[in-house]
Amino acid sequence: MLEKITMSRLRYAPLLVFQVILLILFFCFTTYADAEEVKQRISGFEDTHVMIFIGFAYLMTFLKKYCYSATGYNLLLAALIIQWSLLCQGFFDMKDGKISISLRQLLEADIMSATVLITFGALLGLASGTQLLFIAIVEAAVGCVNLYISEEIYKISDIGGSIGIHTYGAYFGLGVSAALRLKKSDPEPAPSNGVATIQSQKENIRLDGPSYTSDVTAMLGTIFLWIYWPSFNSGLAATEVERQRAIVNTYLSLASCTVVTFMLSAAVSHKPGKLDMVHIQNSTLAGGVAVGAVANMYIGPGGAIAVGMGAALISVLGYRYLTPQLEKLGVQDTCGVNNLHGMPGIYSGLLSALFAALATSEAYHNELGNVFPATSSIAAGHLASSTADPRSTGMQAAYQLIALATTLGLALGSGILSGLIAKTKLFSPLEEKQRYDDEMNWELP
Amino acid sequence: MLEKITMSRLRYAPLLVFQVILLILFFCFTTYADAEEVKQRISGFEDTHVMIFIGFAYLMTFLKKYCYSATGYNLLLAALIIQWSLLCQGFFDMKDGKISISLRQLLEADIMSATVLITFGALLGLASGTQLLFIAIVEAAVGCVNLYISEEIYKISDIGGSIGIHTYGAYFGLGVSAALRLKKSDPEPAPSNGVATIQSQKENIRLDGPSYTSDVTAMLGTIFLWIYWPSFNSGLAATEVERQRAIVNTYLSLASCTVVTFMLSAAVSHKPGKLDMVHIQNSTLAGGVAVGAVANMYIGPGGAIAVGMGAALISVLGYRYLTPQLEKLGVQDTCGVNNLHGMPGIYSGLLSALFAALATSEAYHNELGNVFPATSSIAAGHLASSTADPRSTGMQAAYQLIALATTLGLALGSGILSGLIAKTKLFSPLEEKQRYDDEMNWELP
């Protein structure tokens, strides 16, 4: 009995172990950036910080009895992963065996932590703390490798991370979810006289939804994400003119996406003509994802609006018709990240290939072209510039597609694999009746 | 029946129509700003963005059963109007048939959308979605014309938009409200055995107020508006010294206004000595409106404090004594925008005339004067400078008053007119019992 209590008290002990490992690695391998590195152009760190820690956290408070976990675990996971990402991303960038840390690295770490929070959105209420911890560590490490491949090897353009962050995070999460599902069906007790099962399921159905208040706090997350998305998509721009172009495109895409989301929500919702809060909270943001990989390109203000309108269509229809189908297949996706990050991310990747292919070579090579469109800044993420790149526009388009495919493969593969590992007893998976419930993890008032 | 459902599902179809029109106009008439235009001084875009999308939205969540609409419609209206304003404002500024868009234009579009949100505050819970859509489009278009007249023709000083944004938005809203009221009395059923009427009115009275939780989320809106108001009033300043003067003045005016609001609220509230949340949520912000038109002038830190104290007086007494009188006349004003934006806006306009008249000519002409006061930056909104303007200080004062009068006339006139149009069946006005209720528009948990 006493031992059981001690075990329970130490259930978060792996956190301490991992934190101590981080401590040692930081002591051995990191240093401050010098005065020269500090001058690198950077913007939007604080805004991105708000998106990660307020935006994602509050967006996930829509579940009525999972708000402590949504805000608490979001903070914990992000706090852990930003440290871990500093090491994983810096690993590819070491000088004399040291990783230099400045504001730019902090911003990149924040951005990488978004992948883990997107995955957390898919698994919201479905995974235990230990599972989340393991999944997060694997996801961020593989995510950094994937980003390295996209940016340094394929040299793709993906300034807003629609491929490397949103697509990756969403399909990693769906991979985990698919793997965890196997667990559920395998050892499930025979539902013979399944009164208890039915009852617990009923309760789950009740908990797996919002209250009036929790929807209002969730909107807070939505709106903060909406507000700062232009900063997210433009933070790593190399010049002021590129930065403002990325801001303008993101702003317009979000605006048109929002308008169309409202129209479509009333058109397809369960009660005819009424708006569905799930669409308003999530699909209004799909415009930010969809424009991500092309935000710094010459897609034109009109092009940005068109991109946003398409995003709303994909996202609202996905929530209404696709998510229920996936659930029938056993792939849970609590926040519907497939509709907010996944499909809009793929859409953005495809757009980036299209616009790269259509680019006039002048516009492509010297950024003078005002015509629609041009991939003026290839791989603006980490690379300073590749204007001297002899690639044809068609080649660039091909690389964009290859990077998208690589991302999907790596995300699903490593997601399923870590899900399979995480469903073992070692990671104390949740029972059906423990889902969507803060009671499991928190002292409640 | 089926047709009725289809009609209901398509009730937001006008949104899509308007969004497609916007798409076409953007394709034809807009482009990105070039590298030169991008260098124009600008600050406070993100801060203003938070005010528009979080501040206004959450301030309006004080109604207990209208929080989905407050946050949702705020997002929808603003997302629509920022696109529309980019076109309307850019129309006066076209080069070669094209409107150039940079961060500056986005900030100006955000600011213009505030007029529509102020009007939404007056009509909160009283107007249908279709009515709001129509009203918003008219309001923003006329608002851009009014701003053009004030800034380009009258060349007035109104850096914080107290005349062109706050006064305009408030009286446009009151005009609409007055017009909608006629509707109500006209076809109202004879209240003979008015049990139903009384009951529905009772219910409305119950819904037309806060809950404990909704007041706490409303304070979130208040405080974010309060925090970023200095950025709002200084975003378009031409120099750093002017920007910091505008920040200092706004900061001090808000601070003194807040202190006096608390004192007055306890003095006049219904329960002697207790504070009224309506005053705290709204009147504390009147200092930001009141200092708006003079924020960049040499009014002195002491002057800014005096301006804020006066604003609290106007606003709290307005809420306590004037709003109930207006309601008796049938002019509903749910958020009391007359007391937060309307009268403080007029007060600011009068102050701007006073300070222009009192300006020493040295201070007026060369911004050297440290004495109180001087209108150092005339029409800082859009004009770079008018230091070479041969106007006398008296003339400038006269123009400030003329612009205020023009604004009031245009706002009330176009407000009443669009209200009269919006009350026709075409715009599906609300019935009495549908007011202040999310049930009308949302799938509720």
Place this chain on the structure above:
Amino acid sequence: MLEKITMSRLRYAPLLVFQVILLILFFCFTTYADAEEVKQRISGFEDTHVMIFIGFAYLMTFLKKYCYSATGYNLLLAALIIQWSLLCQGFFDMKDGKISISLRQLLEADIMSATVLITFGALLGLASGTQLLFIAIVEAAVGCVNLYISEEIYKISDIGGSIGIHTYGAYFGLGVSAALRLKKSDPEPAPSNGVATIQSQKENIRLDGPSYTSDVTAMLGTIFLWIYWPSFNSGLAATEVERQRAIVNTYLSLASCTVVTFMLSAAVSHKPGKLDMVHIQNSTLAGGVAVGAVANMYIGPGGAIAVGMGAALISVLGYRYLTPQLEKLGVQDTCGVNNLHGMPGIYSGLLSALFAALATSEAYHNELGNVFPATSSIAAGHLASSTADPRSTGMQAAYQLIALATTLGLALGSGILSGLIAKTKLFSPLEEKQRYDDEMNWELP
């Protein structure tokens, strides 16, 4: 009766009196900073503004029936004290009998107001409005004197204000609390047939805690403080490289502190293995306080992580074991500011002495040293630099300790003294049953 009502209506009249005094002082003694002063390096004003007005306010909404007071009084106190601090801090810096005000002074006034809000946290629900007003005015004035001594006389390094703001504010508050406690025991009615007493105490115990909703709004305060703490600790840095170092250190310290807080919370909480929201809301922030006095030093990224881990230990154990002991002694500390600001502040002060003592003289004197650690920017708060200071590193360490001791002495002394004054009838102290209850001060729905 009528007179009583009038008295009640005028209970906030002292606010007006004090605001008029401020008005006069501002008219006589303040002016705008000139173009030269405006160029002084400054950052993080808006971020700090969010911390003061949203962060502190919402962190204090965890009490279920004190959210109006938490958000309202936080706004009132801060609005008052930022004006008062501009004068008190400027008093030491006058030129020609005038205080120049620019953005920098506003930031410093915001920072000083934090001391009062920390004290408000200790007294949350325990003090009347009049008491808070009096206490706040004294605290800010003495706080400015203390800061002057630390920075201008001792020339200590305390960029994040861990000594001058956090330690000072916490122990001033505990001093007041200890003094108010005497009051309670003195005139308490004999608990003979104390049914009423027991009942009222029971009710207090019920009010002295969170609801599910209030904990979710409190997390909003936590997270905004967490997000912007790097800006707070780096706002007054003299160079960009120093600023980024302060940001990196604060970011890492907060992150590691958060991870360890979760682990410890489950280990020591009342229900084995469950997380305690009090720890998550507060102890996760202790890393920001702990790194404050050394944030701009060469403590190394690993050093920052170690500092944060220690802060979590001090803070969580303090909440779990020390606060109940203090309460038994009669020292109430509603928000546990001793564990968030007090002990982590002392810890930071001790660290600043340690790192000063360990500094290599090269690193200390010319900021070239990349080795761990060096107090590169002494007294970065107000002084531009003291690189020419002939002090030895040991001397500097001694001054850090002396400043910490001075701060503790001044805080406790003036706190106890103003508590003793504030407990007289004149300041209408609360009765036991009025505690933690908005009913006292607000018209409730």
